[in-house]
Amino acid sequence: MATEWATAWKEKFIHPQIIQERVEEIRQGGKAIVTLNGSFDLLHAGHLHIIHTAKCQGDLLIVALNSDGSIRGYKGPDRPIIDLSNRLQMMAALGFVDYVTWFDEATPVQLLEKIRPDVHVNGAEYGQNCVEKEVVERYGGKIYIVDLIPGLSTSAILDKIRSLQEAPCV
Numbered sequence: 001m002a003t004e005w006a007t008a009w010k011e012k013f014i015h016p017q018i019i020q021e022r023v024e025e026i027r028q029g030g031k032a033i034v035t036l037n038g039s040f041d042l043l044h045a046g047h048l049h050i051i052h053t054a055k056c057q058g059d060l061l062i063v064a065l066n067s068d069g070s071i072r073g074y075k076g077p078d079r080p081i082i083d084l085s086n087r088l089q090m091m092a093a094l095g096f097v098d099y100v101t102w103f104d105e106a107t108p109v110q111l112l113e114k115i116r117p118d119v120h121v122n123g124a125e126y127g128q129n130c131v132e133k134e135v136v137e138r139y140g141g142k143i144y145i146v147d148l149i150p151g152l153s154t155s156a157i158l159d160k161i162r163s164l165q166e167a168p169c170v
Contacts, residue, residue, distance in 0.1 A: 014099050016104075032118040034054050034059075034121060036054040036122075037063070038065070039065065039066045039070075039154070040091060044154065050148075051063065055096040057144050064102060066102070070103065109134075109135050128143055130143065
């Protein structure tokens with residue numbers, strides 16, 4: 001009998017409150033842990049590129065999503081488009097994502113303090129001097145930067161949608 005999606009996706013979900021103990025169990029297996037964080041609102045091919053590249057940097061990929069409140073803090077009151085629960089489910093559906101979690105702060109630094117990844121992946125827009133660098137390197141991890149696909153971003157997609165709505169009907 002097929003497992004219902006309402007519960008199946010939760011097999012990949014780790015609540016932030018228990019992530020440290022869960023990661024310690026994983027680490028005992030000798031696996032290199034990779035982390036990636038972001039809002040991942042309106043999932044698109046650029047997201048898939050960075051997520052897949054992140055997975056290739058180690059054995060196990062944990063993707064941490066900004067909470068809805070965290071996103072509103074830096075993207076504005078109209079974001080996210082897709083709420084956290086649905087974004088977690090979409091991320092969990094990706095075969096190259098091993099686990100998903102979330103954070104409510106403006107940055108993932110507190111969460112990374114608990115995970116202590118071997119590699120943390122960021123997009124080129126944040127560069128090597130990202131806010132995550134200090135905590136990742138303090139525990140012996142490294143930052144890996146992924147080049148972005150030009151013109152492919154959630155903001156660009158939303159701008160295109162808005163321009164289509166404003167275009168006169170013919």
